[in-house]
Amino acid sequence: MRRLALLLGICVALFGAAFAARMALVPGIVAVAYAEEPQSIWALETAFLLRSIENVALLAAGLMLALIIGSVVWPKLRGTPPKA
Secondary structure (H helix, E strand, C coil), X not given: CHHHHXXXXXXXXXXXXXXXXXXHHCCXXXXXXHCCCCCCHHHHHXXXXXXXXXXXXXXXXXXXXXXXXXXXXXXXXXXCCCCC
């Protein structure tokens, strides 16, 4: 359980770091189809990379949260006493 909580914390921290880096480095970059003016390719690629890291970290955090909730609820549903 502690390992899952540690992994959840790491995922949340990674998401926060990627989000903060994207907001600090490339705050005005949007998808190519929505841009009215040309955008720098390095900024677009950087924003894409950081957004991808955010999405993966968010998905992993969701999975860790589901595992934590499942590991708490499952023993109660099965009627077994929780481990110390």
